[in-house]
Amino acid sequence: MSADQLPEHPDFLWRNPEPKASYDAVIVGGGGHGLATAYFLAKNHGMTNIAVLEKGWLAGGNMARNTTIIRSNYLWDESAAIYEHALKLWEILPEELEYDFLFSQRGVMNLAHTLGDVRESIRRVGANKLNGVDAEWLDPQQVKELCPILNISDNIRYPVMGATYQPRAGIAKHDHVAWAFARKCDELGVDIIQNCEVTGFLKDGNRVVGVQTNQGTIHTEKVGLAAAGHSSVLAEMAGFRLPIQSHPLQALVSELHEPVHPTVVMSNHVHVYVSQAHKGELVMGAGVDSYNGYGQRGSFHVIEHQMAAAVELFPIFARAHVLRTWGGIVDTTMDASPIVGTTPVENMFVNCGWGTGGFKGTPAAGLTFAHTIATGTPHELNKPFSLERFETGALIDEHGAAAVAH
Amino acid sequence: MLLISCPNCGPRDETEFHYGGQAHVAYPENPDALTDRQWAEYLFYRDNTKGAFAERWVHSTGCRQWFNMLRDTVSYDIQAIYKMGQPRPDMERADVNTSAATTPEGATK
Numbered sequence: 363m364s365a366d367q368l369p370e371h372p373d374f375l376w377r378n379p380e381p382k383a384s385y386d387a388v389i390v391g392g393g394g395h396g397l398a399t400a401y402f403l404a405k406n407h408g409m410t411n412i413a414v415l416e417k418g419w420l421a422g423g424n425m426a427r428n429t430t431i432i433r434s435n436y437l438w439d440e441s442a443a444i445y446e447h448a449l450k451l452w453e454i455l456p457e458e459l460e461y462d463f464l465f466s467q468r469g470v471m472n473l474a475h476t477l478g479d480v481r482e483s484i485r486r487v488g489a490n491k492l493n494g495v496d497a498e499w500l501d502p503q504q505v506k507e508l509c510p511i512l513n514i515s516d517n518i519r520y521p522v523m524g525a526t527y528q529p530r531a532g533i534a535k536h537d538h539v540a541w542a543f544a545r546k547c548d549e550l551g552v553d554i555i556q557n558c559e560v561t562g563f564l565k566d567g568n569r570v571v572g573v574q575t576n577q578g579t580i581h582t583e584k585v586g587l588a589a590a591g592h593s594s595v596l597a598e599m600a601g602f603r604l605p606i607q608s609h610p611l612q613a614l615v616s617e618l619h620e621p622v623h624p625t626v627v628m629s630n631h632v633h634v635y636v637s638q639a640h641k642g643e644l645v646m647g648a649g650v651d652s653y654n655g656y657g658q659r660g661s662f663h664v665i666e667h668q669m670a671a672a673v674e675l676f677p678i679f680a681r682a683h684v685l686r687t688w689g690g691i692v693d694t695t696m697d698a699s700p701i702v703g704t705t706p707v708e709n710m711f712v713n714c715g716w717g718t719g720g721f722k723g724t725p726a727a728g729l730t731f732a733h734t735i736a737t738g739t740p741h742e743l744n745k746p747f748s749l750e751r752f753e754t755g756a757l758i759d760e761h762g763a764a765a766v767a768h
Numbered sequence: 769m770l771l772i773s774c775p776n777c778g779p780r781d782e783t784e785f786h787y788g789g790q791a792h793v794a795y796p797e798n799p800d801a802l803t804d805r806q807w808a809e810y811l812f813y814r815d816n817t818k819g820a821f822a823e824r825w826v827h828s829t830g831c832r833q834w835f836n837m838l839r840d841t842v843s844y845d846i847q848a849i850y851k852m853g854q855p856r857p858d859m860e861r862a863d864v865n866t867s868a869a870t871t872p873e874g875a876t877k
Binding site: 592594595603604605606607608652653654655656657661662663695696752753754755 | 769770781782783787789807808812813814816821823841842844
């Protein structure tokens, strides 16, 4: 078949403009968080003379590499507030962005395998309910009814002793989420500039006044950093430090299978999380590689470990084949909570530290970070997630508290 | 999987080791005198270098001894392995072949 027989190229969802000499604000990082931030800056704050700079291709970092799980069943009030706000936004965004990105509220189950897990889970269900987050505790039989392919027998090393369940949680098509935000940003006048790597910052005293890039110097009044695993590199260019460590986080998919897995199952203890994508791949992830790394890949034994966990919990996966594995770079903090707020540099703001769970937070990160950039002060929802908390000691310690499988 | 040359046991799989993060972070000399900012720096702030990074590892299922490693965090190439208490080797210099900086046997990614 020759090329002229192919259908017309579909309409492009966004322009690819040359960078202007100056903008009112520049967002560094064209992933989900950067695009959502630009969208809310334009929509909620009327800031349309802004640019999103992406050093690679749009949404090619963690936005393209996550396992798309969306939930809000975090333990602490501050986390429940911001993640539940994100979930409420996920529920209205397909309509608002006029783009069906296949947000599927198929529920998320967090399995308990020890008495400690059971106590933590029941406590978290109670905390979630007090915070208006839908949550329930399931016994093993109820777990089996919701997800029949799970092995709940006691012939495995860590039998399933129950699970927490959030019915409104689910998954979405990550690429489409990015494209939906990008298209709306573009319609609102935001310049999305790909292949534009930031190489330095222009400062007047302690105030940022511009960014240097491989596409020239861009003057701006405000800079928002939304670069996930590379946040520390940017902060160093700007002259301050961040309390984050970048680690590889791997995930994998199987070949396509007919629908067998109706929900999302996460196990902190044997450590794997599994869902089935709309197309049919089993999508799995687990914990980070232990060492610091910027290589977007990790060690194979980490994959082996999560596969072993998956096969123990889902015996029918034993004959499934891995189609591909990949890695992203996640920006982890010591309390497993994000940092969204001001920085020691005037007019420079940072959104980072979302670690292994940034995808679910995308809409709330965008909303609160846009508010912070536009007004210079944090939104109620991101006020607790300041950089200063590491100094004051007001940590939001979600390690082991939020059903977070770090 | 990294192949790590333990200074005591020789090259072994990464799964025998545990990671200890940034090397050469000393306990504060006068803890009583530290400000909140300085405590934050000591407790929560570590370098997050893209490139050559000095870090600690422990050979958990072998000799159980800690040691230091200079590793590139992008290529994951192990550049040097050296003992606890020794300073970070200067890899810029040509004469790195000293006792402080031994190129580890089997140091591949």
